[in-house]
Amino acid sequence: xxxxxxxxxxxxxLAVVPAQAEKLKVGFVYVGPVGxxxxxxxxxxxxxxxxxxxxxxxxxxFVENVSEGPDAERTIERLAHDGNxxxxxxxxxxxxxxxxxxxxxxxxxxxxxxxxxxxDNVATxxxxxYEGRYVIGQIAAKMSKTGTxxxxxxxxxxxxxxxxxxxxxxxxxxxxxxxxKVVWVNSWYDPxxxxxxxxxxxxxxxxxxxxxxxxPAPLQVAxxxxxxxxxxxxxxxxxxxxxxxTAIVDNWSDYYIARTKAVIDGSWKSEDAWGGFAANMVxxxxxTNLPEDVxxxxxxxxxxxxxxxxxxxxxxxxxxxxxxAVKAGETLGDDVLLGMNWYVKGVDDKLPE
Amino acid sequence: xxxxxxxxxxxxxxxxxxxxxxxxxxxVERSGVLNLGVxxxxxxxxxxxxxxxxxxxxxxxxxxxxxxxxMVLSALFAFLILFLVANQYATGLALTLLGLGLSGMIGEAYxxxxxxxxxxxxxxxxxxxxxxxxxxxxxxxxxYLSFALVxxxxxxxxxxxAGLVLRAVGDNHASxxxxxxxxxxxxxxAVLFGGACAGLGGGYLSLVYTPQWIEGMTxxxxxxALALVVFASWLPGRLAVGAYLFGAVMILQFxxxxxxxxxxxxxxxxLPYLATVVVLVAISRDRTRIRLNTxxxxxxxxxxDR
Numbered sequence: 154x155x156x157x158x159x160x161x162x163x164x165x166x167l168a169v170v171p172a173q174a175e176k177l178k179v180g181f182v183y184v185g186p187v188g189x190x191x192x193x194x195x196x197x198x199x200x201x202x203x204x205x206x207x208x209x210x211x212x213x214x215f216v217e218n219v220s221e222g223p224d225a226e227r228t229i230e231r232l233a234h235d236g237n238x239x240x241x242x243x244x245x246x247x248x249x250x251x252x253x254x255x256x257x258x259x260x261x262x263x264x265x266x267x268x269x270x271x272x273d274n275v276a277t278x279x280x281x282x283y284e285g286r287y288v289i290g291q292i293a294a295k296m297s298k299t300g301t302x303x304x305x306x307x308x309x310x311x312x313x314x315x316x317x318x319x320x321x322x323x324x325x326x327x328x329x330x331x332x333x334k335v336v337w338v339n340s341w342y343d344p345x346x347x348x349x350x351x352x353x354x355x356x357x358x359x360x361x362x363x364x365x366x367x368x369p370a371p372l373q374v375a376x377x378x379x380x381x382x383x384x385x386x387x388x389x390x391x392x393x394x395x396x397x398x399t400a401i402v403d404n405w406s407d408y409y410i411a412r413t414k415a416v417i418d419g420s421w422k423s424e425d426a427w428g429g430f431a432a433n434m435v436x437x438x439x440x441t442n443l444p445e446d447v448x449x450x451x452x453x454x455x456x457x458x459x460x461x462x463x464x465x466x467x468x469x470x471x472x473x474x475x476x477x478a479v480k481a482g483e484t485l486g487d488d489v490l491l492g493m494n495w496y497v498k499g500v501d502d503k504l505p506e
Numbered sequence: 507x508x509x510x511x512x513x514x515x516x517x518x519x520x521x522x523x524x525x526x527x528x529x530x531x532x533x534v535e536r537s538g539v540l541n542l543g544v545x546x547x548x549x550x551x552x553x554x555x556x557x558x559x560x561x562x563x564x565x566x567x568x569x570x571x572x573x574x575x576x577m578v579l580s581a582l583f584a585f586l587i588l589f590l591v592a593n594q595y596a597t598g599l600a601l602t603l604l605g606l607g608l609s610g611m612i613g614e615a616y617x618x619x620x621x622x623x624x625x626x627x628x629x630x631x632x633x634x635x636x637x638x639x640x641x642x643x644x645x646x647x648x649x650y651l652s653f654a655l656v657x658x659x660x661x662x663x664x665x666x667x668a669g670l671v672l673r674a675v676g677d678n679h680a681s682x683x684x685x686x687x688x689x690x691x692x693x694x695x696a697v698l699f700g701g702a703c704a705g706l707g708g709g710y711l712s713l714v715y716t717p718q719w720i721e722g723m724t725x726x727x728x729x730x731a732l733a734l735v736v737f738a739s740w741l742p743g744r745l746a747v748g749a750y751l752f753g754a755v756m757i758l759q760f761x762x763x764x765x766x767x768x769x770x771x772x773x774x775x776x777l778p779y780l781a782t783v784v785v786l787v788a789i790s791r792d793r794t795r796i797r798l799n800t801x802x803x804x805x806x807x808x809x810x811d812r
Contacts, residue, residue: 185721186610186721188613188614188721189617189720189721189722190617190618190720194617194618303764309771334764334765335763336763336764336771337763337772337774337775338760338775339771339772339775340725342720343725344711344716344718344720344723344725345520345715345716345723345725347716348716349516350760350763352512352757352760353516353760353764354760354764356509356761357509357765368716368718369718370716373716373717373718387618391618391620392620392718501766502766
């Protein structure tokens with residue numbers, strides 16, 4: 154209902170404002186509410202950054218809470234109809250709807266987040282969050298006294314498995330005997346369940362909590378129980394001033410501004426962008442509640458990943474079943490990373506087949 | 507604190523919002539009204555509770571505001587279905603949608619703001635009992651209230667005259683009307699009570715469970731509460747059993763995962779729902795008793811003849 158109101162309001166606003174030739178209309182489609190303080194929230198921050206950076210040159214619209222199905226196609230098509238010349242669709246499930254609409258509107262540019270299908274007017278982009286996970290894995294290994302870290306996962310998909318592996322490899326680079334306990338909540342976003350999962354992990358001996366779900370609830374539990382953890386998607390320090398060590402922050406602003414500018418000056422091309430620290434798509438929130446030497450280590454690691462000197466998935470890497478994933482001196486390719494469905498050695502969990 | 511105590515504490519936390527919301531809906535349904543808007547009233551309770559607690563700094567004011575928030579929304583529902591005789595199913599569903607949207611709008615300013623946590627109250631002497639003390643008597647006021655509501659509603663429905671009237675209205679509104687009871691007044695009161703309880707359930711989420719406001723934070727708990735009422739065959743005691751069982755299996759499956767037992771997480775995530783339904787169906791399998799407890803005019807509109 155809210156979506157309809159938002160869409161209707163958007164349509165109305167666009168109908169009332171006289172079309173100005175020099176203004177580029179940019180549309181955004183979010184899968185969640187902008188108030189989720191996670192994924193969609195960060196995309197909306199990117200939209201606001203575009204408005205701030207380009208001011209009068211652009212006019213932005215967004216539609217939130219769009220479910221990944223027939224609704225998505227209708228919403229995207231309406232945005233295209235309303236004269237948006239650049240449309241960002243910000244969830245994996247928007248992939249096919251985006252391509253379908255893109256076919257009908259060859260003069261509109263589309264940008265689809267986290268997908269892999271492109272067309273002449275559809276580009277894809279995503280962020281290498283696993284780079285940040287390697288850094289927090291190292292921090293976790295330094296800060297854990299019990300040697301056990303709790304990891305709250307959303308769904309066992311490659312994106313999340315990659316994060317767990319990268320975290321584990323970072324942790325093992327500091328302490329080869331680190332243990333990671335994984336709990337899946339099978340939801341991106343259920344504060345209650347996330348908090349329960351955190352409590353279960355802590356009750357079983359984890360003294361550092363990491364999460365790949367979107368709410369600050371696990372951090373709040375960490376704060377209450379006097380242990381430490383990491384923020385997800387955005388800086389969550391206000392929820393856990395004593396417990397948050399750092400956070401992996403999604404930063405879409407630079408990319409959105411760059412792509413919008415590219416459309417304005419006509420240099421836009423369909424590409425695949427998968428950026429990490431170097432592209433400023435992934436940032437670390439300020440390091441807090443940490444001893445100085447750990448901060449230094451984290452900063453150095455982040456800098457080495459940024460410069461390309463260190464790759465989290467550089468060999469040798471052994472899989473959970475003991476087989477070799479990649480030899481020393483080689484690095485796992487992006488194709489393997491994108492379809493990752495196995496754990497590295499040492500992860501205390503079994504992936505569903 | 508031992509692991510078992512810790513587990514029981516989290517089980518109570520997980521079950522309390524369900525108990526609160528479901529016990530209210532049980533009373534509503536006993537009066538013959540089906541309010542499918544529990545999720546909407548819960549989420550509005552969550553946001554009004556959070557906002558009031560943040561504005562005043564007092565979580566108790568938050569608790570009151572949560573109840574009030576749910577109640578205001580339920581009053582709208584009651585007006586529509588009792589006086590305008592709108593379809594209860596459609597109105598209830600609309601109430602959920604309205605609640606989700608409205609709460610998002612009210613809560614926009616609070617996203618990313620930490621909340622005020624409702625503190626624990628140790629009941630003197632009782633809280634010193636080993637093991638049971640910390641689990642049952644060192645809780646927050648909403649947990650005590652949920653205990654009291656289950657006992658109170660049970661007493662009210664089956665031991666008090668007013669409860670008898672309410673059940674009569676739910677079982678046969680025409681006869682109750684003929685006997686001179688105001689069906690609409692009874693139902694209005696029941697719906698308001700249900701709204702307040704759902705609001706409290708939502709308030710528990712934003713004030714105790716996870717003291718924060720995020721859109722859609724009820725994440726379907728209102729629907730679980732609705733289902734619990736039916737599977738408990740409209741009996742408060744069974745409802746409590748169902749809610750705690752649901753909470754217990756939910757928490758235990760997290761522990762099972764953390765312990766690395768190697769059962770697929772998708773199956774474990776399904777388990778709380780499955781276990782609760784199976785157990786409640788098993789204990790309520792007596793057909794005559796189900797028919798006896800089902801409010802006969804549930805969901806049927808009532809228009810008094812003059």
